[in-house]
Amino acid sequence: MEGIKEDTKSFSPYPLLVIGLILLAYALIQQIWLMAAAVVIVPFLTFYIVTVLNKPYWGFITLFTLNYFFIGILRYVNIQNSSVMMDTFIIFLLVCIFLYSLCGGKIPWQRANNKLLYISLVWMIYVFFELFNPSAVIEAWVYTRNSFYNFTLLVLLTSLLLSRVLDIKRILFLLSIFTLIAIAKALIQRYIGFDAGENAWLIRSESYKTHLLPSGIRYFSIFSDAGNFGSNMGMAAVVFMILSFYMSNKKLRYYYRFVSLLAAYGLIMSGTRGAMIVPLGGLAMFILLNKNVRYIVGGAICLLFIYIFFAQTHIWDSNRQIHRMRTAFHPEKDASYLVRKANQKRLAEYMVHKPFGEGVGLAGIEGRRFSHRFTTEVPTDSHYVNIWVQFGIVGLCLHIVILLFIITYSAYLIMFRIRNRELKGMLIAMNCGLWGIMLSAYGNNFFWQYPTGYIAYIFQTFLVLGKSYDNELTGQTKLEPNTNIL
Template sequence: MGIKGNTISPLVATLSIFGLGLGAVAYSILFGAWDVITYVCLIPFFLIILVQSFRNPFVGICFLFVFNYFFIPWYRYTLRTGLSVWYDIAVVVMFVILLVYSGKQGSISWRRGGNILTIGGLIWAIYTIAEIANPTAVTEAWIYSRTNIYNTCIVSLICVSIMTSYKRIRIIMLMLSIFTLIAIAKAIYQKYAGFDNIEMEMLIETEMYKTHLLAGLTRYFSFFTDAGNFGSNMGFASILFGISAIFIKEKTMKIYYIIVTIFAIYALFISGTRGALFVPIGGVILFTFLSKKPKLMGTTAFFGLCTYIFFAHTYIGESNVSISRMRTAFKPTEDASFNVRKENKKKLAEYLKYKPFGEGLGLGGVEASKYGNRLTTTTPHDSFYVKTWMETGIVGLILFLTIYLSTLLRGCYLIMFRIKNEELRGILTAIACGIFGLMISAYGNAFFGQSPTGFMVILFLSVLLNGSYIDQQLTENINIERETSNINNSKH
């Protein structure tokens, strides 16, 4: 028999997969759709991930992390539309896995879901769902922005329920370090070998060449959406691994984190993104407050002051185009781009004066011009917060900032007054500083809700909220080890 009870035999499963693969090959040969083979070949991999996720939901978190980080290149090089639906499916499947795992194993504590981020995300979901009733809303644009509706609530619930151990934090950080190095390698390839045909077509079709191929300067974006997203993520990596290297105990990992930090800073500069420079600067500023060590605070404050003086009050390295461009971030009034953005904000302020709920979800920025010709779709937002303001109004902007800032402040409170384990406190400090830097940078770039940044921010904020619980676990494990050691010593 092929089926025993409710279990499909390995033979039937193997034959089914083989038959599916053979059919895909035939279809590809007949219709020239060779990408079909690729997707079919990936089916066994996805099935393995699915099965392992039911056994250990952390596997699912790792898959979502990989999926988000490499979603853009997957979309770019397969030239397939509708791939965002796969993210929706992955999140729903992950939520179902969590429910099933909780029911069978009973090891998921739903009480951790009662936090600022998840509850705030639920309020945000209700608010953005209600945006469909906005008189100026467009249904198609609202549907296209569906991820913005559920992401904070559902993803934070999944992450806060699963990211419950120090080991899992370290695994996620190791994955991110590898992804960061891959992204840097791609950017270096672009710098010395040039953009490939698909990237050049994208630059031309989306008119990104106007902001990325400048006179005397090329802004490299690796496999990210744009240089702003790439540069800001590299800034986040530099802070995360730079601060973690101070507190991590293993010498090998300390050296590795320092190497990743150096390469990330280099990548930040070749991105040519001035706003991304404020990610490490903002991170260092917060670090001075969270460290609670006078010497360390003094050192970081001195470093921050030297950095400011270098860029704002000297012309050292001015011959280097990357340094020269970054320097303009400290002299915004002398920058034509800054002045244009300032004028655009004045126009938007007048337009949105009597629209407290905004124009409608998905109707912010020139990329939304396909939904209609109006001020919000013909004016570049140049900022994630301006985009949020355009789409959800001043009410939505205040709500969003309240949710994320409150979550970050809660994490900072736990770091300063609740976390006892020094290494854990150092890594959580690095996470908080990195997120703070990203939030500052989001004022000048619209990357915050894009892949992979949006998922990463929610994931790491969930880690911060679980900090006290993880610290308690570490303390209990240390006490058990001490008791075991004492018992063994007494026997001898």
């Protein structure tokens, strides 16, 4: 945006500053609070818009940040149709990209020509045709529209705006900071207590029934629920521990190990038994992808230790969180697991005649706001069951095939095509973390919720475009150890 930059150099902001101060003084004297707020906010908003127009990359960083804290913010700020905010911001970012490109900015449009974007378009077309499902409700489709375009738009934005290896490193580093903030909030909940906003949410949504249990409190931090929090912490534990083995910067290695251990503790605090599969599945995938005997042996030992500790011993059973996590290895004794299986059996009898599903947004208790029917009276309690009920066995198979393609294709790239060691480590970490939450999604309905959905789409794009990032490093034996992340 060279034209914009030239204009701003010759433009003096002082007259506007004086006018702004006069308006602010007038608004305060007259106690016109809305006007005062506008005078303060508008300059910052204008500066931000100009910044994103000149460099859309910062818009993506804003989107990534807002996505992580979106649910936590909504506990304290009552916003109707809050998802429209995210949709609006994505549209704004797309507009900025096109304007930036039209004004001579370099956008690598050729990167949009990739396998994952075409695959996401297939899913988008399938969801669009769900509008013509005989049992569908258009209002439900509209309110759950994110299943229609989020996949495609996030793949497109990631492909265009995060085109360098340094961008991957920045996203992972930012994710580590956000993870620490989420853990800090969970620790506050445990040792200080829930605040007024969280107590109100527990009562309003009746989440106290699933979070304040006789077996112990399930902490949820800034996430939608403890299941989402626990699975994300499990993913973070896997991703950052694996990253620590491949980072050339020694300080960064120790920092990521610290984050990984805290994330594992966050998983335990969540009390989410289904999230236990995340580190186990991630470790198993790490063993499969690795050609380093030392890492394979170390991963296998860790996997065996975790299994023996939880499945074959009663060590620290006095700790409520550990005792609850241990029951994940004995599901036949868990009443809630048996109820879930019974619900799935009931749904199977109903869904046998609905290969394309009941309709978008018409699965689980949350679907009652659109329609009262059998599928909205039976809890789904699983991402895959939720997909099955909404989109039918055809949609479920398509969804699973897409996920498995991403995992297997990226595994092929990692094992046979990626040459740079540090990049390979980042891709292995994301592959293992993604595989872990894919497994956990069977027992928890969180995969498309904030912030998991966006993180998963970004990781998937990095993985499928792994070879293009490796090509950037052609001729280098390793990344520069002193490369700044931020």
